Amino acid sequence: MVRKSRGAVKAFKWTYLALVLAFLYVPIAVMIALSFNASVSRAEWTGFTFDWYAKLFESDAILAALEVTIEVALAATAVSTVLGTLGAIGMHAMKKGWASLLLNLSYLPMTTPDIVTGVSLMLMFIFMKIPLGKGTMLMAHIAFDTPYVLFAVMPRLKQMNPNLYEAALDLGCHPLKALYKVILPEILPGVVTGALLAFTMSLDDFVISYFTSSTDQNLSMVVYSAARRGVEPTMYALSTLMFLVILALLLIVNRRSSLEKM
Amino acid sequence: MVQDTRLIELKGISKSFDDTQVLHSIDLYIRKCEFITLLGPSGCGKTTLLRIIGGFETPDEGQVLFEGADMANVPPYRRRINTVFQKYALFSHLNVFDNIAFGLNLKTPEALGVKTRRQKREEIARRVGRMLKLVKMEGYEKRSIDQLSGGQQQRIAIARALVNEPEVLLLDEPLGALDLKLRKEMQVELKAMQQQLGITFIYVTHDQEEALTMSDTVVVLNGGRIQQIGEPKRIYDEPKNAFVADFIGESNILSGIMREDCLVEMLGVEFQCVDEGFAKDEPVDVVVRPEDVMIVGEDVGMLTGTVESVIFKGVHYEMMVNTGAMRWKVHSTTMQPAGSRVGMSIVPFNIHIMRKEA
Amino acid sequence: MKRSWYAAPYAVWMALFTIVPLLLVCYYAFTTRSGAFTTENLTRIFDYAPVLFDSLRLALYCTALCLLIGYPAAYFMASRDMSRSQSLAVLILLPMWMNFLLRTYAMMTLFENNGVLNTLFEALGLPRQQMIGTEGAVLVGMVYNFLPFMVLPIYTVLKKLDPRVIEAAEDLGANPVRVVTRVVLPMSVPGIVSGITMVFMPAVTTFAISRLMSSGMIYLMGDMIEEFYITMNNRNVGSAMSLVMMVLILISIGFLRKADPEGQGGGLW
Numbered sequence: 001m002v003r004k005s006r007g008a009v010k011a012f013k014w015t016y017l018a019l020v021l022a023f024l025y026v027p028i029a030v031m032i033a034l035s036f037n038a039s040v041s042r043a044e045w046t047g048f049t050f051d052w053y054a055k056l057f058e059s060d061a062i063l064a065a066l067e068v069t070i071e072v073a074l075a076a077t078a079v080s081t082v083l084g085t086l087g088a089i090g091m092h093a094m095k096k097g098w099a100s101l102l103l104n105l106s107y108l109p110m111t112t113p114d115i116v117t118g119v120s121l122m123l124m125f126i127f128m129k130i131p132l133g134k135g136t137m138l139m140a141h142i143a144f145d146t147p148y149v150l151f152a153v154m155p156r157l158k159q160m161n162p163n164l165y166e167a168a169l170d171l172g173c174h175p176l177k178a179l180y181k182v183i184l185p186e187i188l189p190g191v192v193t194g195a196l197l198a199f200t201m202s203l204d205d206f207v208i209s210y211f212t213s214s215t216d217q218n219l220s221m222v223v224y225s226a227a228r229r230g231v232e233p234t235m236y237a238l239s240t241l242m243f244l245v246i247l248a249l250l251l252i253v254n255r256r257s258s259l260e261k262m
Numbered sequence: 263m264v265q266d267t268r269l270i271e272l273k274g275i276s277k278s279f280d281d282t283q284v285l286h287s288i289d290l291y292i293r294k295c296e297f298i299t300l301l302g303p304s305g306c307g308k309t310t311l312l313r314i315i316g317g318f319e320t321p322d323e324g325q326v327l328f329e330g331a332d333m334a335n336v337p338p339y340r341r342r343i344n345t346v347f348q349k350y351a352l353f354s355h356l357n358v359f360d361n362i363a364f365g366l367n368l369k370t371p372e373a374l375g376v377k378t379r380r381q382k383r384e385e386i387a388r389r390v391g392r393m394l395k396l397v398k399m400e401g402y403e404k405r406s407i408d409q410l411s412g413g414q415q416q417r418i419a420i421a422r423a424l425v426n427e428p429e430v431l432l433l434d435e436p437l438g439a440l441d442l443k444l445r446k447e448m449q450v451e452l453k454a455m456q457q458q459l460g461i462t463f464i465y466v467t468h469d470q471e472e473a474l475t476m477s478d479t480v481v482v483l484n485g486g487r488i489q490q491i492g493e494p495k496r497i498y499d500e501p502k503n504a505f506v507a508d509f510i511g512e513s514n515i516l517s518g519i520m521r522e523d524c525l526v527e528m529l530g531v532e533f534q535c536v537d538e539g540f541a542k543d544e545p546v547d548v549v550v551r552p553e554d555v556m557i558v559g560e561d562v563g564m565l566t567g568t569v570e571s572v573i574f575k576g577v578h579y580e581m582m583v584n585t586g587a588m589r590w591k592v593h594s595t596t597m598q599p600a601g602s603r604v605g606m607s608i609v610p611f612n613i614h615i616m617r618k619e620a
Numbered sequence: 621m622k623r624s625w626y627a628a629p630y631a632v633w634m635a636l637f638t639i640v641p642l643l644l645v646c647y648y649a650f651t652t653r654s655g656a657f658t659t660e661n662l663t664r665i666f667d668y669a670p671v672l673f674d675s676l677r678l679a680l681y682c683t684a685l686c687l688l689i690g691y692p693a694a695y696f697m698a699s700r701d702m703s704r705s706q707s708l709a710v711l712i713l714l715p716m717w718m719n720f721l722l723r724t725y726a727m728m729t730l731f732e733n734n735g736v737l738n739t740l741f742e743a744l745g746l747p748r749q750q751m752i753g754t755e756g757a758v759l760v761g762m763v764y765n766f767l768p769f770m771v772l773p774i775y776t777v778l779k780k781l782d783p784r785v786i787e788a789a790e791d792l793g794a795n796p797v798r799v800v801t802r803v804v805l806p807m808s809v810p811g812i813v814s815g816i817t818m819v820f821m822p823a824v825t826t827f828a829i830s831r832l833m834s835s836g837m838i839y840l841m842g843d844m845i846e847e848f849y850i851t852m853n854n855r856n857v858g859s860a861m862s863l864v865m866m867v868l869i870l871i872s873i874g875f876l877r878k879a880d881p882e883g884q885g886g887g888l889w
Binding site for chain 3: 013016017020021023024025026027028030031034041042044083084086087088089090091092093094095098102105106108109111112113114115116117119120121122123124126127139140142143146147150165175200201204205206207211220223224227228235236239242243246247250251254
Binding site for chain 1: 368
């Protein structure tokens with residue numbers, strides 16, 4: 001019985017997975033298609049157009065949000081890459097007890113629901129009387145980005161021969177110099193992956209930004225407020241662009257990390 | 263040749279990791295140009311001791327003196343000591359040349375005896391070339407580390423350390439990852455290199471044969487304590503206690519009682535021996551090497567027994583002989599078939615008496 | 621300087637931006653606007669018991685659906701005869717990193733009254749449906765967003781499963797159904813546990829999905845917290861709610877940890 005139906009079993013598996021894939025991607029595909037639809041209505045296709053994309057770049061609000069998004073993402077990536085990489089190196093050299101304490105602390109923002117992270121940070125900024133804007137958004141982004149960098153760098157450090165650093169010292173290297181001459185080149189692939197991941201997460205974030213900034217909006221926040229008002233084709237165009245950028249970044253990250261595992 | 267000056271002195275070195283004490287008040291001196299081996303089973307503290315000499319660990323108690331000066335505040339990168347690490351620890355982002363040149367690149371031109379940066383580059387190239395020749399790896403400059411075999415990586419690791427002209431080279435189980443044949447070849451080469459360069463080697467291994475082959479002095483460690491220090495032959499022939507006897511080579515270890523000077527009773531039989539200075543009727547450990555047991559006729563043997571098993575070992579046969587009270591391991595070039603009755607005798611010189619461990 | 625000190629800025633930053641804010645949530649939860657101690661914020665949550673109940677119920681439905689759909693998907697992806705499953709796995713798992721808001725927005729486009737699905741129904745001669753605003757729509761939005769979070773940990777565990785174990789079971793006379801029920805399923809428990817955590821947690825705390833998929837008709841805990849903080853500007857009650865939600869989540873994680881003590885289900889990676 002098993003042999004004969006093997007082909008059928010395989011076909012069933014493929015069909016099932018294809019359906020799951022369709023469930024996940026058809027809505028996105030439809031939205032991308034609609035972003036090129038000349039009609040404002042979702043109900044009919046009246047021709048192909050780039051108008052909505054053109055409108056996107058005419059809107060001051062969207063351009064401002066784009067600027068905020070990229071500024072925050074770049075700055076958050078830079079800071080969290082440095083913090084996270086140094087953190088990983090330090091934790092790697094630490095005694096077990098302290099390291100596991102710090103590791104648990106790093107898991108905390110990943111296991112806390114986004115909304116709680118968002119409101120708690122908002123509370124703190126209000127408590128410290130820092131106006132909610134680009135600056136607070138940036139600080140919040142650094143807070144949730146840094147663990148991603150840390151967790152991308154840690155495995156590289158663990159794989160590294162523990163004697164490498166000592167070998168550099170042994171050959172006359174000053175500890176700080178050994179850090180960038182030996183350790184950094186060893187863990188660089190992890191650092192780059194971590195930075196890419198941090199950048200993606202920052203571009204991608206909505207909930208935490210929503211709570212930690214009120215004067216400045218990022219792109220996700222623009223989409224949210226527009227979506228609450230109803231559907232708008234320019235938003236389809238904006239979403240499409242964001243999807244494509246994020247997808248490309250994710251594929252690069254994924255490729256990097258699967259190459260590393262080999 | 264080993265000189266009499268004491269290059270490194272360890273005084274009362276103790277070290278613990280999280281509640282477990284790995285070194286108990288170690289005293290040891292290392293002479294100039296000596297090939298000294300720290301030998302012991304895993305966990306005996308030999309690597310920790312080496313790392314303390316290298317400056318990678320600080321002792322909880324005790325001092326490390328280098329030519330009489332305390333090294334406590336000298337970091338690894340300022341010690342005139344270089345290390346060949348376990349699994350080599352080569353820098354995989356650098357090629358062979360840059361790995362070897364790593365230490366030299368960190369030096370000022372003056373330290374290399376030249377004036378300009380350009381001369382420094384040339385000097386480095388010259389020294390790296392010389393090292394590659396020493397380790398028989400000429401022509402490999404541009405290779406990446408991943409392209410090398412284990413044995414080749416080993417050679418590069420040695421060259422990388424030696425190019426800095428250290429006074430002492432520390433080697434942490436450097437041959438551990440190589441296969442048997444390559445290991446034997448490298449043993450000979452390492453010993454030759456040490457003699458040619460005239461520097462001190464401190465070598466860590468758990469392989470007793472390796473230790474005996476290469477060293478001027480062997481330090482046997484167990485449980486964080488020095489068991490015995492001595493020349494290889496002395497350690498082999500006169501193990502100080504049952505642990506050393508058992509760890510170095512194969513041996514028959516049994517309990518005995520010293521009846522008087524040069525007379526020990528074991529298994530109910532009195533044997534002549536050459537040891538003196540024990541109390542009358544003091545219980546002792548007796549060690550007899552398998553190759554020191556002579557098979558003789560059943561009627562003339564000091565002990566008699568039945569051959570239980572015979573294994574051919576290449577040069578000799580290894581036989582287990584049961585005398586009723588004990589099974590003896592015997593090495594002999596002539597074979598006695600299993601089941602046959604044999605006599606055994608041991609000459610006084612080959613009976614090693616050791617005080618019982620407390 | 622010891623190398624462990626390199627972690628100092630990280631440790632300080634993380635403490636400042638995770639622990640301090642969470643402590644502030646606790647502080648606000650137990651104080652009045654003027655700063656006096658009170659438990660009133662917490663008792664006020666009971667007024668909203670139905671909302672709490674709805675959130676839990678929908679999150680449970682969502683988790684169950686994700687498990688039901690996700691387990692077979694993970695199992696098929698990990699099975700040996702799916703030679704090309706590596707890239708398939710990437711495709712199925714990728715959306716978990718993609719902006720959930722955008723994806724919800726895409727789903728909303730399909731479900732709207734004038735949306736794509738209704739257009740399709742009309743073309744097929746079926747009556748138009750009011751979908752946005754129903755619990756069903758919210759649930760679809762949630763499952764759509766959180767399904768990959770269920771698939772990933774189960775897939776990871778199944779992929780690591782030694783195929784020889786399955787062969788051994790077959791060798792010992794287990795038929796395909798038995799192989800699944802007696803060997804594969806029990807061995808993938810850590811993945812299931814991890815998947816349940818990773819779906820339940822965001823599901824019970826979501827606010828934007830319910831808001832968009834119901835045009836604000838269905839009101840969940842997340843929406844309530846948002847409203848108290850942003851619209852009503854009452855951070856004390858909002859904090860009390862956040863606190864209750866955190867405690868609920870910690871309790872459920874605690875329960876789940878018992879089923880997977882070694883945490884083999886893996887984290888986000």
